[in-house]
Amino acid sequence: MNREKVQIFDTTLRDGEQVPGCKLDTNQKLLIANRLDEMGVDIIEAGFPVSSPGDFLSVTEISRIVKNATVCGLTRAVKNDIDVAAQALRYAKKPRIHTGIGTSESHIVHKLNTTREDVITRAKYAISHAKSYVEDVEFYAEDAGRTDNEFLARVCEEAIKSGATVLNIPDTTGYCLPEEYGAKIKYLRENVKGIENVVLSCHCHNDLGMATANSISGAINGARQIECTINGIGERAGNTALEEVVMIFKQHPYLNLYTDIDSKQLNEMSRLVSESMGMIVQPNKAIVGANAFAHSSGIHQDGVIKNRATYEIMDPLDVGVNESSIVLTARSGRAALAYRAKKVGYELSKVQLDAVYVEFLKFADIKKEVLDDDIHQIIEVCKVYSEL
């Protein structure tokens, strides 16, 4: 069976940048955009040009420097937003306007205070207007996750007729279950005329911790673009994490889906975004967290020292981490202590290891994590008491 590509649409600089308390200047955005381009991202959503002069400038400058990726600007289904986005994207080699409107009852009634028919009229106008500037127009049906499938299919059909090239089906509130989100994509594929001529895109938020699972479910059911951010940053609980999507396809080849991302750059990319935004990555974050390849319990350490595959499903080198680490704590066993002691220059016999291990446990109970320098100190203490 032929493997199919899933395009990676990175929205770190737009949805990701909506994180409270985090602000990037234009130079930082340019650096990130350049690295995303080098890493193999297919589409870079550079910003929301009408939102501020700073964002307009960033989208303009990013459009100038990006060599390979499509550069995208977000708009509401509003004429002026689209005019401004087109202006900001004027230097892009491959420009895309991303326009859309809320389609759920909640958005139609409480946010837009209008009717379904009016939403369709506005969507059609926005797409046609964007199309007068660029060939590549992506339409988002905001809150599609909570929009009933029949109405969503109607909106999508009208969007295609108006010229949309990509249909974004956002789970804006992170509400869907993976089966539900996947079924939504399948329903659209089976019920929207002309759907085979456009790309379906997943844009999932992480309010219930299911953004990545939902995006993968969408791709399994036929979506061929995933919108995501580095480190999963974004509004509220964040967006689908780019690094997770990339590695899931890599580690599950039977899905026959792949991305063009150079996964070896993931760790460095994560660090760049975290440092630029001042957003710490949680240590247990999948793929890029400080503990993602750290083993600290005795049972796991013993296994990993014998054979990495016992507790690691990925080679750390594949994501740009030099090696996994054996962290010494009071939960560590003799195998881990001997392994780390050897790394810092001590080849301990079984008797010596037993003696050092007793001292090590006393130390570890107080210190929590035992570092290489501590090992020297522990061994010195053992020498004083002539145990070595």
Ligand code: KIV
């Ligand atoms: O979450 C969302 O619905 C969005 C759209 C603006 C694409 O970010």
Ligand code: ZN
């Ligand atoms: Zn979003």
